[in-house]
Amino acid sequence: MKAFSIHFLFNLKSGLRDKELLLMNYIFPLGFYFVIGAIMPKLNPQYISILIPSMMIFNILVSTVLGMPNILVTSRNSGIFRSYKINGVSKLSMLAIPTVSTILHTIIVTAIILITAPILYNAELPVNILGLIIVFIASAITFSGLALLIGIIADSTSLTVILAQALFLPCMLIGGLMFPSSFLPESVGRFSKLLPTTYAMDAYEALVTKGSFSFSPIISLGLLMASGIISYYLSWYLFKLDNNNTSKSKGKIWAVGAILPFILGAIFL
Amino acid sequence: MSNLAIKVSNFTKTYGDFIAVDGISFEVNKGEIFGILGPNGAGKTSTLECLEGLRIPDGGTIDIMGIDPSKNSKELKNLIGVQLQSSGLPSTITVKEAMQLFSAYHNVQPRYDLIKRMDLWDKLNIQYSQLSGGQQKRLLIALAVCHNPQILILDEPTAALDVESRVELHTLMKELKSQGTTIVLATHDMAEAEKMADRIAILLKGKIMIIDTPKKIVASGSSKTKISVRTVGTSLVDLTDIVVDEYYVFYSDKPGTKVMELMNVIEEKGDSLIDLRVERPSLEERFLEITSIGGIQ
Numbered sequence: 283m284k285a286f287s288i289h290f291l292f293n294l295k296s297g298l299r300d301k302e303l304l305l306m307n308y309i310f311p312l313g314f315y316f317v318i319g320a321i322m323p324k325l326n327p328q329y330i331s332i333l334i335p336s337m338m339i340f341n342i343l344v345s346t347v348l349g350m351p352n353i354l355v356t357s358r359n360s361g362i363f364r365s366y367k368i369n370g371v372s373k374l375s376m377l378a379i380p381t382v383s384t385i386l387h388t389i390i391v392t393a394i395i396l397i398t399a400p401i402l403y404n405a406e407l408p409v410n411i412l413g414l415i416i417v418f419i420a421s422a423i424t425f426s427g428l429a430l431l432i433g434i435i436a437d438s439t440s441l442t443v444i445l446a447q448a449l450f451l452p453c454m455l456i457g458g459l460m461f462p463s464s465f466l467p468e469s470v471g472r473f474s475k476l477l478p479t480t481y482a483m484d485a486y487e488a489l490v491t492k493g494s495f496s497f498s499p500i501i502s503l504g505l506l507m508a509s510g511i512i513s514y515y516l517s518w519y520l521f522k523l524d525n526n527n528t529s530k531s532k533g534k535i536w537a538v539g540a541i542l543p544f545i546l547g548a549i550f551l
Numbered sequence: 552m553s554n555l556a557i558k559v560s561n562f563t564k565t566y567g568d569f570i571a572v573d574g575i576s577f578e579v580n581k582g583e584i585f586g587i588l589g590p591n592g593a594g595k596t597s598t599l600e601c602l603e604g605l606r607i608p609d610g611g612t613i614d615i616m617g618i619d620p621s622k623n624s625k626e627l628k629n630l631i632g633v634q635l636q637s638s639g640l641p642s643t644i645t646v647k648e649a650m651q652l653f654s655a656y657h658n659v660q661p662r663y664d665l666i667k668r669m670d671l672w673d674k675l676n677i678q679y680s681q682l683s684g685g686q687q688k689r690l691l692i693a694l695a696v697c698h699n700p701q702i703l704i705l706d707e708p709t710a711a712l713d714v715e716s717r718v719e720l721h722t723l724m725k726e727l728k729s730q731g732t733t734i735v736l737a738t739h740d741m742a743e744a745e746k747m748a749d750r751i752a753i754l755l756k757g758k759i760m761i762i763d764t765p766k767k768i769v770a771s772g773s774s775k776t777k778i779s780v781r782t783v784g785t786s787l788v789d790l791t792d793i794v795v796d797e798y799y800v801f802y803s804d805k806p807g808t809k810v811m812e813l814m815n816v817i818e819e820k821g822d823s824l825i826d827l828r829v830e831r832p833s834l835e836e837r838f839l840e841i842t843s844i845g846g847i848q
Binding site: 284285288289292295296299300356357360361362364365367368369370371523526 | 566603604605624625628629631633635637639640641642643644648651652653655656657658678691694
């Protein structure tokens with residue numbers, strides 16, 4: 283336990299020391315929040331009602347999907363995982379420590395957003411704090427799981443960027459972060475049901491603001507959690523210490539299973 | 552298994568159709584420095600990685616102090632210390648944090664004395680990425696021995712090290728050996744292997760070509776001893792065609808007899824000896840001989 287604590291503490295500090303992680307954990311999400319908070323409510327006054335959830339989920343999305351995978355790929359390709367394995371660091375620690383420390387950074391940024399949004403932009407604090415926490419946990423599990431899986435299946439950092447952006451950009455554009463998914467044309471709206479942010483934002487509407495929502499929060503949270511749990515399982519199953527393990531590479535196709543809940547959502551909802 | 556630290560029997564490792572290691576067997580005694588030599592692709596790394604528990608053998612058995620590395624990695628971690636050639640640390644970890652982290656995983660107190668010994672004391676709070684290649688290597692070696700392992704596996708430990716660090720590492724290896732630590736040393740440095748190893752195995756194409764003490768390996772070759780003689784006069788001029796830097800050069804597989812013979816000639820012809828050098832064949836020459844002829848001894 284002492285070793286785990288030391289390792290976790292180092293990893294937490296690394297999130298501030300490493301320039302790339304500092305950018306993804308703090309500078310990008312907070313910078314974007316301050317810019318969007320200043321601009322969007324002027325363009326669309328209704329946006330103020332979704333400023334807090336959209337920036338909270340955006341923060342989780344950036345820290346996990348854009349920040350975590352490169353660390354995993356670098357750890358594998360530069361022999362850090364091998365070094366850990368020989369010295370008794372378990373696979374669980376290798377996967378859990380970067381995940382938990384990233385989530386801790388997102389908690390700090392979310393707290394900053396919750397404290398500053400009412401002061402700077404007159405955003406209303408959510409009344410149902412428990413609902414907010416539930417949506418945060420579900421989103422954190424989903425995105426950290428997907429980020430973990432991207433880091434596990436990508437052999438290089440360039441592939442990591444492609445996979446991460448393939449998730450990040452659609453989530454940003456049509457995943458309900460910039461405007462409600464109900465504003466989208468039907469064809470695009472169906473595509474947006476493939477995106478985890480759509481369900482996260484919908485669950486927030488259903489649980490916290492009691493505004494207009496499309497699905498039962500149980501369904502939204504269920505799909506998010508299912509994707510997150512499948513991602514964690516596949517990350518565990520496909521984990522390899524180095525790229526020489528070709529047997530694990532053959533199983534990468536199973537990673538598609540992580541988005542299966544959203545595919546089912548797009549088909550049946 | 553009483554005096555044996557490592558026992559490898561009919562060990563095979565394949566990658567797809569490629570046979571990296573082909574049924575090799577060897578034993579390493581406790582307290583011995585055992586060298587593993589071989590050209591690139593000979594199977595050294597695969598052998599070491601299976602000893603370390605990083606890979607699972609496809610055939611045969613590996614026994615490290617009664618432990619199967621592929622099945623009992625938890626028990627193995629405190630028994631062995633490993634300095635991998637292709638291993639690293641997180642770029643942002645400091646020297647101090649690395650020592651704290653690895654010591655904690657081995658349930659021992661941080662060994663800052665090793666940091667001092669590896670001349671990294673003034674780099675204690677410097678991040679790994681800011682260390683030079685040699686400093687990184689020294690830190691990895693310090694981490695490999697921080698828990699006083701019974702078996703130390705070193706893969707190219709002196710590559711990228713300066714002369715002082717190399718000497719310090721050799722001294723440390725000798726100290727560990729005197730304390731009973733078994734050391735497996737994979738290296739391309741023939742002089743290092745000849746100087747440090749008690750026994751050496753030369754691998755080629757996944758097979759062990761020869762396994763013996765460095766002296767016996769060198770002696771088993773066809774290379775002859777080189778005798779260089781410098782004299783005041785020209786008493787030896789008719790005995791050899793090879794003259795290098797005023798030295799008459801002779802090759803012989805019986806150097807003692809040849810030297811006596813040359814001394815007699817010099818004396819008989821009233822000449823005087825200035826210098827005499829006898830160079831036995833080196834491990835490097837023997838290594839090249841073995842690897843160039845595919846191991847036909």
